[in-house]
Amino acid sequence: MSLRHALLGLLADTQQNGYDLTKRFEQTLSGHAWNAGHSQIYPELKRMTAEGLVEVVDEGSRGSKVYGVTDAGRAELRRWMFSPLGETPPRNEFVLRLFLLSSLDLPDVRVLAERMAGTSDQRAIDLTHAIKEIEDSTPPGQPHGYARFAAEFGRRYFELQRDWARWVVEQLESGERPSS
Amino acid sequence: MSLRHALLGLLADTQQNGYDLTKRFEQTLSGHAWNAGHSQIYPELKRMTAEGLVEVVDEGSRGSKVYGVTDAGRAELRRWMFSPLGETPPRNEFVLRLFLLSSLDLPDVRVLAERMAGTSDQRAIDLTHAIKEIEDSTPPGQPHGYARFAAEFGRRYFELQRDWARWVVEQLESGERPSS
DNA sequence: AAGCCCATGTAACTGGTTACATGATTCT
DNA sequence: AGAATCATGTAACCAGTTACATGGGCTT
Numbered sequence: 001m002s003l004r005h006a007l008l009g010l011l012a013d014t015q016q017n018g019y020d021l022t023k024r025f026e027q028t029l030s031g032h033a034w035n036a037g038h039s040q041i042y043p044e045l046k047r048m049t050a051e052g053l054v055e056v057v058d059e060g061s062r063g064s065k066v067y068g069v070t071d072a073g074r075a076e077l078r079r080w081m082f083s084p085l086g087e088t089p090p091r092n093e094f095v096l097r098l099f100l101l102s103s104l105d106l107p108d109v110r111v112l113a114e115r116m117a118g119t120s121d122q123r124a125i126d127l128t129h130a131i132k133e134i135e136d137s138t139p140p141g142q143p144h145g146y147a148r149f150a151a152e153f154g155r156r157y158f159e160l161q162r163d164w165a166r167w168v169v170e171q172l173e174s175g176e177r178p179s180s
Numbered sequence: 181m182s183l184r185h186a187l188l189g190l191l192a193d194t195q196q197n198g199y200d201l202t203k204r205f206e207q208t209l210s211g212h213a214w215n216a217g218h219s220q221i222y223p224e225l226k227r228m229t230a231e232g233l234v235e236v237v238d239e240g241s242r243g244s245k246v247y248g249v250t251d252a253g254r255a256e257l258r259r260w261m262f263s264p265l266g267e268t269p270p271r272n273e274f275v276l277r278l279f280l281l282s283s284l285d286l287p288d289v290r291v292l293a294e295r296m297a298g299t300s301d302q303r304a305i306d307l308t309h310a311i312k313e314i315e316d317s318t319p320p321g322q323p324h325g326y327a328r329f330a331a332e333f334g335r336r337y338f339e340l341q342r343d344w345a346r347w348v349v350e351q352l353e354s355g356e357r358p359s360s
Numbered sequence: 361a362a363g364c365c366c367a368t369g370t371a372a373c374t375g376g377t378t379a380c381a382t383g384a385t386t387c388t
Numbered sequence: 389a390g391a392a393t394c395a396t397g398t399a400a401c402c403a404g405t406t407a408c409a410t411g412g413g414c415t416t
Contacts (some may be wrong), residue, residue: 001375002273009280019395033276035269040376042397062384064395081277081284081292085299088273089215089404093182096213097261099329100189104261112261119265148280149351153344160336169331181403197366220404223370242412244367269376 002088003044006034008053008069008077013146015057015068018042028146032153048073062102094120098165102172113169127155182268183224186214188233188249188257193326195237195248198222208326212333228253274300278345282352291348300342307335 010016010024022038029035045067048054053073058066069077098116101109131151190196190204202218207214225247228234233253238246249257278296281289311331 002271002276003375006276006280006344007281009276012280012283017395018397029276029279030269032270033272033279035271035376037377037400038396039378042395046397058247060395061241062395075281078288079283080286081280085273085277088271091182091215091268093265095333096182096209097265098333099209099213099326100186100192100257100261102326103189103192103340104258106259108261141320146279147347149348152347153275153278156340157292160340163334164296164333167332173331177345183403197367198369200414202367215404217405218368219370222367226369240367242367 002034003036003040004048005077005080006036007041007044007048008073008080011054011067012074012077013067015066017060017066018045019064021045021067028150031150032157033150050137050146094161098168101168106172109172110169111166113172117165117169120158120165124155124158124162127151127158131155141177182214183216183220184228184233185257185260187221187224187228188253188260191234191247191249195246197240197244197246198225199244201225201247203356208330211272211330212337213330274341278348281348286352289352290349292352293345293352297342297345300338300345304335304338304342307331307338311335 006025006029007021009027010021016024018038018041023034025034025036025041045054045065049056049067052070053076054067055070056065057068081089094116098113101113104112131148134148134151186205187201190201196204198218198219198221201221202216205214205216205221225234225245229236232250233256234247235250236245237248240246241324248281251260274296278293281293284292314331
C-alpha cells in the first residue's frame with residue numbers, strides 16, 4: 001500500500017489539499033513512480049486522518065481542506081522509507097512489447113523496434129530540453145526540486161529504452177530468432 | 181488489458197499449458213515487464229478460448245491442457261503490437277522512495293540513498309554474472325533467447341538506478357533541499 | 361508411504377479506474 | 389451570463405492478490 005506513503009511524503013514536503021495532491025501526482029510521480037486519481041486520494045486522506053497520520057491544518061475559501069502530516073505520520077513515513085523494499089510487481093507495457101517482439105516475423109520486428117527506439121529517443125530529447133529550461137529558470141546555487149529529479153530520471157530511462165531496443169533488434173537480426 | 185497479449189505472445193513462441201505459462205511469467209516477465217499468478221492466467225485462457233484467440237492443441241498426461249494461438253489470436257497480437265502504446269500507469273516503489281527522499285533529513289538521506297545505490301549495484305553485478313553464464317552455455321552463433329534480453333535490460337536498468345540514486349544525493353547535499 | 365512437483369481451478373478481498381454528481385469561485 | 393478551474397465526494401466496475409481446495413504422478 002504505497003499510496004499512503006506517497007501522500008505522506010508529499011505532505012511532509014508541503015501542506016496541501018487533495019486537489020493539489022492529485023495534480024502533484026500527475027505532474028511529478030505519474031511518469032515513473034506511482035499514480036493515483038482524486039477518487040482514490042480523498043478517501044485515503046479521510047482514512048489516514050482517522051488513523052492520526054495526517055490532520056486538517058486549515059480550511060480554505062471554498063471548503064477545501066489543507067492537510068499536514070502529524071508526528072505519527074512522519075514516524076510512519078520514516079519507518080517505511082527504511083523498511084525493506086517489498087517487490088511491487090512491475091507493469092511496463094513498453095518493455096512487455098519489446099520482450100514479445102520475437103513473436104512477430106523479422107520485417108515486422110525491424111519496423112516496430114525502430115519505431116519504438118524512435119519514440120524513446122524523442123521523449124529523451126524532450127526531457128533534455130525541459131531540463132535545460134528548469135536549469136535556466138532557477139537562480140544558480142538554488143536547489144531545483146522534484147521536477148528536476150523526475151526529468152533527469154526520465155531522460156536516463158528513455159535513453160536506456162532506446163539503446164536497449166536497438167540492441168535487441170541487432171541480436172534478433174544476427175541470430176534469426178530465440179529458442180527459449 | 182495487457183495480460184492476454186502477454187499470453188498470446190508467449191504462446192506464439194511456444195505452445196504450452198497454464199502451469200508453464202505461470203512459470204514463464206515468473207522467470208522472464210516478472211522482473212521488468214508484467215506479472216500474473218496462475219489464478220489470473222487460467223480463467224483468462226478460458227475466456228480467450230471462448231473468444232477464439234487460443235485453442236487447446238493437446239491434452240497432457242495429468243489432465244493438462246496445452247494451448248496454442250489461433251490465426252485470430254496471431255492477428256490480434258500483431259494488431260496490439262502495432263497499436264499506439266496506452267499509458268500504463270507506472271508502479272515503481274523504488275523510484276517512489278527516491279522521489280520522496282527529500283522528506284527526510286540530510287543524515288537519513290545519505291544513509292538511505294547509499295544503501296539503495298548499493299542494492300542496485302549488487303543486482304547489476306548479479307545480472308552481469310548471470311549474463312556471462314548464459315553466454316558461456318550457449319554455443320557461438322546460436323541465439324540466446326528471452327532470458328538474455330531480460331537480463332540485459334535488468335543490468336542496464338539497475339545501473340541506471342544506482343547512478344541516479346548517487347546523483348540525487350549529490351544534488352541534495354549541494355543545495356540542501358528542493359523547493360517544489 | 362511420504363513428500364514433492366505438476367496441474368487446474370474457485371472464492372474472497374483489495375487496490376485502482378471510470379463514471380456519476382455537485383457546487384463555489386474566478387475569468388472573460 | 390457562460391465557461392473554465394477549483395474542490396470534494398460516491399458508486400460501479402475491473403484487474404490483481406491471497407487464500408482455499410483438489411488430485412495425479414514421480415521420486416526416495
